Amino acid sequence: MLVLLPPSETKAVGGDGAPLDLDALSFPELTPTRRELVDALRMLADDVPASLAALGLSERQSAEVDRNRQLLSAPTGPALLRYTGVLYDALGAADFTRAEWTRAEERLATASALFGILRAGDAIPAYRLSASSTLPDVGPLRTVWRPVLEPVLAGLDELVVDLRSGAYASLARVSGAVTVRVVTLDAAGKRKTVSHHNKAYKGQLAAALARATRELADVDDVLTTASAAGLKVERTGEWSLELLTD
Numbered sequence: 001m002l003v004l005l006p007p008s009e010t011k012a013v014g015g016d017g018a019p020l021d022l023d024a025l026s027f028p029e030l031t032p033t034r035r036e037l038v039d040a041l042r043m044l045a046d047d048v049p050a051s052l053a054a055l056g057l058s059e060r061q062s063a064e065v066d067r068n069r070q071l072l073s074a075p076t077g078p079a080l081l082r083y084t085g086v087l088y089d090a091l092g093a094a095d096f097t098r099a100e101w102t103r104a105e106e107r108l109a110t111a112s113a114l115f116g117i118l119r120a121g122d123a124i125p126a127y128r129l130s131a132s133s134t135l136p137d138v139g140p141l142r143t144v145w146r147p148v149l150e151p152v153l154a155g156l157d158e159l160v161v162d163l164r165s166g167a168y169a170s171l172a173r174v175s176g177a178v179t180v181r182v183v184t185l186d187a188a189g190k191r192k193t194v195s196h197h198n199k200a201y202k203g204q205l206a207a208a209l210a211r212a213t214r215e216l217a218d219v220d221d222v223l224t225t226a227s228a229a230g231l232k233v234e235r236t237g238e239w240s241l242e243l244l245t246d
Contacts, residue, residue: 001158001216003206004117004174005110006165006199008085011126013067015077018123026109026119033148034115038071040138041114041129045069054135055128064128071125079110080120090203093120096211104210111168113141116149131167145171159217161209163202176239178219180205184245194245201243205231 022034044051051065052058067074080093096104105121112118113129134140149172153160162169162177182198183191194201208229209216216222219235226233232244 001107001161001209001221002156003108003161003209004164004177005083005091005108005202005206006087006163006168007110007112008083008088009128009130010084011067011082011128012077012084013126015075015082015123015125017076017078019073020071020076020125021123025115025122025124027117027152029152030116030148033144037114037129037135037138037141037144040135041068041127042071044135050136055133056130057128061128067126068128071127074125076123076125078120079112079118079122079124080104080108082124082126083110085199087199087203087206090200091207091210092203093207093210100211103212107210108206111164111171113145113168113171116145116171117152131171142170146173150174159219159222161222163206178222178239178241180233180241180243181236182243182245191242191244197245201231201245204229205233205243 022031022038044054045065045068048062048065051068052062055064057064093104105119108120110118113131113133114127115124118124131141138144153172153174160174160177162174162179180202182194182201184194186192205226208225208231209222212225216225222241223233223235234242234244236242
């Protein structure tokens with residue numbers, strides 16, 4: 001099983017790993033595109049105003065441009081610990097046991113505008129690039145990634161649980177992936193999509209799937225594992241689930 005997570009705009013800084021080695025990352029088929037985007041982002045960083053405009057940042061966020069300039073020299077750390085925010089706080093990977101971390105490295109992957117897709121243990125530096133960005137001389141990232149990333153995801157011979165947000169799901173479709181919608185009941189008893197706590201519940205689900213001691217091969221396994229973790233998940237279609245909030 002592979003659980004696809006969305007990334008976060010914010011990243012933990014620092015790290016104790018050697019500088020970025022693109023050839024050492026998982027999914028080596030993506031290396032040429034990764035290299036193209038890393039080079040483009042570093043070159044763009046030489047023009048701070050252009051970088052801020054392309055990345056949708058304010059002048060107060062110019063430190064993000066500096067991080068992009070240092071992509072090949074900055075220290076790295078595991079991808080699962082590099083990303084921060086609500087989903088990753090709920091996931092709690094920093095508290096995994098050694099056995100749980102080993103399972104997470106096999107089961108969890110993060111979508112990335114810069115790297116396409118990363119496994120939990122892939123060593124990366126802090127950076128700033130969003131799925132909705134358009135880089136000069138490169139174009140919209142969906143146009144860049146879809147032709148190379150979709151075949152890689154299509155070749156996965158395992159159950160895929162897709163927790164990506166819409167922008168990152170648009171970078172590459174995954175046929176036959178299990179999708180999860182986080183919902184709540186309104187005053188009339190009707191289900192509506194949750195926005196505020198959506199990431200937290202997806203983080204909890206990802207943690208439960210990563211920690212499971214048994215191998216998960218189908219949707220029923222996902223349901224059983226989620227229920228055992230205290231989550232309310234229901235099947236709404238062949239490949240779709242709904243996670244009910246309290």
